[in-house]
Amino acid sequence: MQGLMMQQPLLVASLLMHAERHHGTQEIVSRRVEGDIHRYSYRDLAQRARRMANALAGLGIQAGERVGTLAWNGYRHMELYFAASGSGSVLHTLNPRLHVDQLAYIIEHAQDRVVFFDLTFLPLIESVAPRVKSPKVFVAMTDRAHMPQAHGLSSMLMCYEDLIDLHSDAYEWPLLDENSASSLCYTSGTTGNPKGVLYSHRSTLLHTYAAALPDSLNCSARDAILPVVPMFHVNAWGLPYIACMxxxxxxxxxxxxxxxxxxxxxxxxxxxxxxxVPTVWQGLLAHADAIEGSFSTMRRTIIGGAPCPTAMTAAFQNRHRVDVLHAWGMTELSPVGTVCSFKTHQLSLPVDERYAVQAKQGRSVFGIDMKIVGPDGAELPWDGNAAGDLLVRGPWVTRQYFGNDDASPLRDGWFPTGDVAKIDRDGFMQITDRSKDVIKSGGEWISSADIENVAYLHADVASAVCIAARHPKWDERPLLLIVKKPDSALTEDELLAFFDGRVAKWWKPDAVVFVESVPLGATGKVLKHQLREQYADHYLSA
Structure with missing residues (x-):
């Protein structure tokens, strides 16, 4: 016997309809590229999104076709989130931090019909446009007064506010199949071509529900949310959708x-x-320290994209009374997979033990199942000691990459994350390395992440990266690359001595190289593969 409940599809536009109807006066504040502060309400957002949906139809955009965006976090970008997906086309957020060759590849691979861009990225658009065939229209996300002189784009360039002004807000969001595509995001492509992850309306809504829960990101109508994580990267971790919900x-x-x-x-x-991501918060904490400032209202920060050093957690919590939520996810997971939210018995742990828990990536949000497996594919125990390849599954996990119909990345229905992890008895997962970053020395494994976490505890360390370097006797040995804080006189011997008693002796790096900076990828992650190539023979040439 079937249940006798209404059947309503889970659609992205329903989030905006809810926000307009039940939170219509709530404020959205944007610092604009033009340099000023813009304010309006969810009711204004909904009205302008409907007008833009009409504008997309006027441009001939059909259901399922891709609408590209190359934009910062702001209200116009938010309007496109709903105008594109809600009307049945596919929002395709482009990452402006990628190399122009990768951007051109992605735009062409996705067959974007139109690309909307913030003025900041005009030079990028001018470089990309001659390399692609697919978009016939580029829209500058500004008003007529700020329209740029664009070389080579005049016949294809339109003004965002002109498009809005030309169209009515009389628009009915269509009743779509909840399994139809809503948005598209490509992996950062640090090696090889980026791969597209195509989200559905259903997966997006389920992800939004789960990510907003108290033991997840814990969001409510009483919050004022600042997504520093960019809207061009995995939908700002779902926060624009969560805020509407x-x-x-x-x-x-x-x-x-x-x-x-x-x-x-x-x-x-x-x-x-x-x-x-941690690299952004380093700058925020440094400024707060420099002015001896504190946060008057901020009480929670979500840190993801890269492991959060314990020293950063301690700085937020001890100096500023800001609780840190360490989270983990991937483009392929929409992106939230785990959040490190305490269980009751952990609240009474000694402070060092609580920090040890917070250093983990956390426990699965409902909807995500995970396991760790050994080289033979057999599942490993959740004892906090066994480390293996991390596999996940769930209703917002990709089963196939966009445009790659012949191959599936799944292993027996599970998605291989590429991470090596442990899971403890409470279900808290801790990534010990990317599978390609783990160091094998004399036949034994060393976690580069653990080495980095110890280095970050030193007061003079601004950035720490541990890589495997070839070694004539041990095959590989850990090499530590350090960016010192300004005016620091830290030496190699002092830092290596700092590891004594903190890690096993054979884990201790053999050398430290002080560098001015480390290369960062499009999402703020350290590009370890570049450093491995540069320093692979450090011990062989010593």
């Missing part, structure tokens, strides 16, 4: 992501929750 205030930082700009925006708009 719960009715939270949204604060968009635009292009100004330096510590001073973020701190001032957090304070001025009374932000309660922020989200970003």
């Amino acid at each position: 719960v009715g939270a205030k949204l604060v968009f930082p635009g292009p100004a992501l330096d510590g001073k700009s973020l701190y001032e925006l957090i304070e001025a708009e009374q932000v309660t929750l922020s989200a970003g």
